Every structure is written in C-alpha cells, then in structure tokens.
Amino acid sequence: MDAAALWQRYQDWLYYHEGLGLYLDISRMRFDDAFVATMQPKFEQAFKDMAALEGGAIANPDENRMVGHYWLRDPDLAPTPALKQEISEALDQLEAFAHKIHAGEICPPQSTKYTDILSIGIGGSALGPQFVAAALAPAAPPLTIHFFDNTDPDGFDRVFKELGDRLSSTLVIVITKSGGTPETRNGMIEAKKAFTDKGLDFARQAVAITMPGSKMDALARSEGWLATFPMFDWVGGRTSELSAVGLLDAALQGIDIRSMLAGAKEMDAATRLPQLKANPAALLALAWYFAGNGKGEKDMVVLPYKDSLLLFSRYLQQLVMESLGKETDLDGKTVYQGIAVYGNKGTTDQHAYVQQLREGVPNFFLTFIEVLSDRKGSSIEVEPGATAGDYLSGLLQGTRQALYENHRDSITVTIPEVSAKLVGALIALYERAVGLYGFLVHVNAYHQPGVEAGKKAAADILALQTQVLAALKPNGQLLSLETLAANIGASDKIEIIYKIVRHLSTNQRGVVLEGNPGEPASLKVGVQ
Numbered sequence: 001m002d003a004a005a006l007w008q009r010y011q012d013w014l015y016y017h018e019g020l021g022l023y024l025d026i027s028r029m030r031f032d033d034a035f036v037a038t039m040q041p042k043f044e045q046a047f048k049d050m051a052a053l054e055g056g057a058i059a060n061p062d063e064n065r066m067v068g069h070y071w072l073r074d075p076d077l078a079p080t081p082a083l084k085q086e087i088s089e090a091l092d093q094l095e096a097f098a099h100k101i102h103a104g105e106i107c108p109p110q111s112t113k114y115t116d117i118l119s120i121g122i123g124g125s126a127l128g129p130q131f132v133a134a135a136l137a138p139a140a141p142p143l144t145i146h147f148f149d150n151t152d153p154d155g156f157d158r159v160f161k162e163l164g165d166r167l168s169s170t171l172v173i174v175i176t177k178s179g180g181t182p183e184t185r186n187g188m189i190e191a192k193k194a195f196t197d198k199g200l201d202f203a204r205q206a207v208a209i210t211m212p213g214s215k216m217d218a219l220a221r222s223e224g225w226l227a228t229f230p231m232f233d234w235v236g237g238r239t240s241e242l243s244a245v246g247l248l249d250a251a252l253q254g255i256d257i258r259s260m261l262a263g264a265k266e267m268d269a270a271t272r273l274p275q276l277k278a279n280p281a282a283l284l285a286l287a288w289y290f291a292g293n294g295k296g297e298k299d300m301v302v303l304p305y306k307d308s309l310l311l312f313s314r315y316l317q318q319l320v321m322e323s324l325g326k327e328t329d330l331d332g333k334t335v336y337q338g339i340a341v342y343g344n345k346g347t348t349d350q351h352a353y354v355q356q357l358r359e360g361v362p363n364f365f366l367t368f369i370e371v372l373s374d375r376k377g378s379s380i381e382v383e384p385g386a387t388a389g390d391y392l393s394g395l396l397q398g399t400r401q402a403l404y405e406n407h408r409d410s411i412t413v414t415i416p417e418v419s420a421k422l423v424g425a426l427i428a429l430y431e432r433a434v435g436l437y438g439f440l441v442h443v444n445a446y447h448q449p450g451v452e453a454g455k456k457a458a459a460d461i462l463a464l465q466t467q468v469l470a471a472l473k474p475n476g477q478l479l480s481l482e483t484l485a486a487n488i489g490a491s492d493k494i495e496i497i498y499k500i501v502r503h504l505s506t507n508q509r510g511v512v513l514e515g516n517p518g519e520p521a522s523l524k525v526g527v528q
Helices: 003-013 033-054 069-073 081-103 124-136 153-169 182-197 215-223 244-252 257-271 280-292 312-324 354-359 388-405 420-440 449-471 481-487 491-506
Strands: 014-017 022-025 058-060 116-120 144-148 170-175 206-210 227-230 299-304 326-328 334-337 341-343 364-371 381-383 410-415 511-514 524-527
Touching: 003 014, 014 257, 014 280, 022 280, 022 420, 033 280, 033 420, 069 081, 069 257, 069 420, 081 227, 081 244, 116 153, 116 182, 116 244, 124 144, 124 244, 124 312, 124 420, 144 153, 144 182, 153 170, 153 182, 170 182, 170 244, 182 449, 206 215, 206 244, 215 227, 227 244, 244 257, 257 280, 257 420, 280 364, 280 420, 299 312, 312 341, 312 420, 354 388, 364 388, 388 410, 410 420, 449 481, 449 491, 481 491, 491 511
Parallel strands: 116 144, 116 170, 170 206, 206 227, 299 341, 299 364, 364 410
Antiparallel strands: 014 022, 022 410, 326 334, 511 524
16 A cells, blocks of 8 residues: 555544544554445444443343443443442542541551552452553652562562561552452461561551452451442452542542543543444454454554553553453353453563564554653753654654554554543543453453462362371371372372472471472472
C-alpha cells in the first residue's frame, strides 16, 4: 500500500474521543472490508450480550454471580437501589477514612501520622494498585506504598527492611475476597509477627478489604482492626482496581480517585455505543480477532512509551490472559482460547527484543501506548531542534513504521497525558475490549477455573508434606525415598516427595538428606 493509501486508511480508521483527548489507531492492522463485513453480525450479538451483562445478567451460572464493575463508576446503572446505595456509601466511607489518615485524626499508637502503607494482596488485588501507584503517585506522597504480592519470604524481608523503624507508622491493608487466599494470609501472618517482634499492636494499624461476612471480615472485627471496606461479589479481582481494592491505596497516596472514576465512566459511555467504528473497545476487539484469527494465534506485545506506564503491560497480562485463556467455550466445547500478553516499555525494549519483533518469528501484534505530553514545563534541546521527548516520539513512530514495512501489524493508543482521568479511561477501555472479545469468541471472560485448579494442586502438595513429616520419626532410621513414598501410599508421587524433602532440608526444617544430590534415588531421608 503506497503512502497516500496508508494516509487515507489512517483517517478512515482513526478513532478520537474529544472529551478525553484519546486516539485509537488500528489502521496498521491489515484487515480488509470483507473481514469487517463478516464480523458485523458477531459484533451485533456481542453488543447485546454486553448490554445484558451490565443490566445484571448472571455471567457465571456455576457461581450465580453477576458482573458489575461498570457500576462502580456509575452507581445509577446498578440493577437495584440497594446496590446503588452500597457502592456510593462504600466510596464515601473510603474517602472519609483517607482524609482522616491524612489529617492525623486516625493515627498509629506510637506516632502522630501514618507514613507508609503495606498493601497485602495477590493477582488483581496487587497488579491494579501497583500499576496505578507507578503511574499516578506524586513524587512525595502523603503515604509511601509497599506491597506483599507473593508468598516469598525473601520478599517479605526486603519490604520489612525498607520500612525499618517506620513499621510503627505503617498502615497495613489486607485485601482478600474470602480470607482464604493462602498467599495473602501468609503475608498477613508475617506482618503480624513483625509487628509483635517490635512490640506493636497489629490490629490497631490494620485495615481489611474483603466481602462482608467472609473469614477475613470476621477476623478483622473480632480483633478490632481499624476499619473494613467491602469487596463486592460481583467484582472480579482483575476488574477490581476501581473498587476499594485499588481506590483506598490510591486515595491514601493522594491520587484523585474521583477523576479516575470519571475517566472510566466517560470511557464506559463511549464503549457502550453499538456501532463498530464509534466504539474504541470494539475496534480493539476487532483488531485482536483479526490478528489471531479469532483463536489467539498471535501474542499481544504492549509497549508504553512512558516510564510511568511501565506496569501497564503487567496489568493487562492478567486482565487479558485470565479472562480469555479458556479450555472450553460457553457450550462446553474444547477450544483452547486466549491471547498471550507481554511487554515492558519503549524505548527500553528497542534495545531488547524489537530486533526479533522486526525480523524474527511473526507470531505477535504490537500495541504502542503513546503519551503526547513530554513533561510538565519546557524541555531543553539535547541537540539543535530536538528534545529528549522528540526522540521518544520519533523512536515510537520509527519503530511502528519499520515493523509495518516488514509485515508486522500494530495498534496505537494515544493519550494527551498520564493523569488520573486518563488512567481510569484506559482501564475501562481494556476491560470492555476484553468483555467484547470474550463474547466474539464465545467464552466466559469472567471466571477462572484454571486458577482454582492451581490452588487445589498446591493444597494437595502441602497435604502431602504433612504426611511426609508424620511418617518420619525423629532420630529414627533413614528411609529411601522409595520406602518413604510406599509407607504413605504415595509411590506415584515420589518426585514430588523428593522435592518436598529437598526444600525442607535446605531451609533447616529438621529434615536430613544423605547421599548424592545429583542422584536423587540414592538419597536417604530422616528427621532430627
């Protein structure tokens, strides 16, 4: 396609949202008019399905659960007056709490004000808050945020070392829907011990974000924690950033959460329009479907050209992959759907993997995230007529062109600046695109049986560990792995048993291993 034709195609497919100043360009995806025509009936049905979802239709029949994250930014759309009131009251209470923390009206027992936040959560309870903190937190926030987002003991220790003596002025926020998530529970237990070791009262510095009536809710109330805020049954973890899950962390850091909600609400309105070219989420879903032939045959590479948006690709990784990665469709047919997502930032990755993107396996499509504003204030010229920001823009445009010339497709999302309103809009844009794409490929984007299967498998391994320890007698005869496995009726799990005892031995848990580590079958195991 010559330059004039490309320029015309750009104009034909450019989406612009005047209120947000957001552009979406899918012109460098090589679909044609015939493809668009075949997709029109699919989109007509997807728009209807999405409207039903927002109206309160049950999205997960196995859980009897609605999907209502859209109501968080526009409570008037909630299907019942009671839900509308719950949403509004929770937001008001959250803002009032943050104000009292900032003003010192709520303060730690041993200090006049809180200085830090320790946010304990995993998956959507961590990725959204981390992304927003990196994107929007001021240089000197009222409270500095730290995260437990794993069950890694070294990770816990690293955060405790960062906090040091400020643990006494740290507000702990524990985020878990049920209270049963092991990683979050482990982080909470580690935090409790750290507080106890320093003579601090954990409960007087702790907040829970959980479902009313959950195990965590009961624990927080019985121990007299500072406050509890609700997680709603109809909000999934990966779409929870604009609930208390993300908004409390953000508000405490001095981020304008009302602007985030306003940006999401404005984008929601734009993405409800049942016309393909007028709906930016539908345009994204169209491009994704074309790129992967409706089967996820190509990966989505996300390159934000802004340091503050570094974590956007990580956030999208969970949103897209957990929502769309499904073995079966809505009819129970095996389909193996999904879109793999990876990325970091531009221009850093032009010195990392753009070489392969341009000349290697063409198994991807690329999404550029462009920010028009370089910085607040003016920039110096790093060479005559060019600033550092000019280079950033030039490298984005040059990479886009070089990839297209070598038959690599791309999408470009452009925003005027990184602000609370625009971050809210980006979150809403991709939430809706994922929902529409899910309907296009006929999968349930709002459940995650694979995640639950992984949790169950981990629980089974820990139960096996308990059996292993019970079968070993202190200072008794050393057993071969084969004998140990047979004694507990788990001969088919000998490799897992080996890895359990190796881990316990390495961490001085009383387990002794004798023999050649390079020949696992030769090892003998016992306990001290």
